[in-house]
Amino acid sequence: MSNPGIACAILTIDLDAIADNYRQLRDRLNSTACSAVVKADAYGLSIERVAPALARAGCESFFVAQIEEGITLRKILPNAAIHILNGLLPRSEEVFAEHHLIPVLNSVQEIDAWTQFRKTAAGPPAALHVDTGMTRLGIDPREAETLAADRSRLAGLDLALVMSHLTCAEQPDSPLNRQQLETFRAIRSLFGSTPASLANSSGIFLGSEFHFNIARPGGALFGIKPQIGTPNPMAQVIRLQGKILQVRDIDSPRTVGYGATHRTTSGGRIATVAVGYADGYLRSLSNAGGGYIGGIRVPVVGRVSMDLITLDVTDVPTDFIRPGALVDLIGPDNPLETVAREAGTNEYEMLTALGSRYHRVYKGGA
Secondary structure, three states, rough: OOOOOOOEEEEEEEHHHHHHHHHHHHHHHHOEEOOOOOOHHHHHHHHHHHHHHHHHHHOOOEEEEEEEHHHHHHHHHHOEEEEEEEOOOOOOOHHHOOOOOOOOOOOOHHHHHHHHHHHHHHOEEEEEOOOOOOOOOOOOOHHHHHHOOHHHHHHOOOOOOEEOEEEEEOOOOHHHHHHHHHHHHHHHHHOOOOOEEEOHHHHHHHOOOOOOOOOOHHHHHHOOOOOOOOOOOOOOEEEEEEEEEEEEEEEOOOOOOOOOOOOOOOOEEEEEEEHHHHOOOHHHHHEEEEEEEEEEEEEEEOOOOOOOEEOOOOOOOOOHOOOOEEEEEOOEEEOHHHHHHHHHHHHHHHHHHHOOOOOOEOOOOO
16 A cells, blocks of 8 residues: 555554664674565565665575575575575475575585585585474474585585574573574584574574674564563554544443453443554453554454454543544554464564555665
8 A cells, every 4th residue: 555644554664673683683793694574575564675774784695484585585685595485395495595595404415406416406504403402493402413424415515604593592591592603503513614594683692602694683673672681672663543433432331352251340442443453453462452642552352353443542632532633552652572472472473474455664774
């Protein structure tokens, strides 16, 4: 939607804040290189807008999840190093080579397939993912030892990176952080001077011993708090505002919304706002979330429906609650972290769920 005047809701995305977050993380790393994870369309904020802003801030290396994302990003950044975290799907080798995408090899079968391909065709280097505790993608430590002992399996692979992924880095006191670090150190030593990567956004804040050669921040770039129990050092990136469609004066007890899950007990005012779960305003915020009008909190009452929410605006001066007025649903008074907690989820789900119907305003980025 191109006209904010007819938009039912406005999502403002601060590209300068994303760039500032990147520079802050890079400065914490000293000599360690700082890449950027921009999977899921840059966490829902548009890879076409976000990736160039990060490149202008100095980022040269990127990670995405799927090969289609890598192809899209290659068109945007012709010279960047682009890694595909989900690895090498069967019969995808030529696509990786055509678009010069770096496969993150997650199994012995993928290693063998890429090695065989490189025997007969030119292609980019590869990264090796070792599972040190996530029990998700990656080869296990015993397989890594076997590969390191038999270098013929790696011949011609052009291994550019050995990496793993932390499971509890947002919890700095978790013993799993130290366990994974020690396991990764042992595995990394098997591959000589090959560059290594362990730290995600939260891992950067665990200290320099977790940094190795390259860090891979994602969520922190977009304002997500990297560690539990500490203030958020990252700049906030988004602001979500919904428009009031109608205000109802209530002069007697009555129910609000589907399922009659909220009942007014006395007089008041209910504002209906044009945002719903089809826009990524999660249904779990029913009778739990809220917004702000003129610095006054207005709670969600009743269920979140597909296109609408209802807010109790009884305490707000009437001049502020006319149709067309904006309600801050995510913003300075109501940060993403708070909204996610009220929804019973995390900031990652909230961010990537933001829908396509918002009028999007991009600030900065030049």
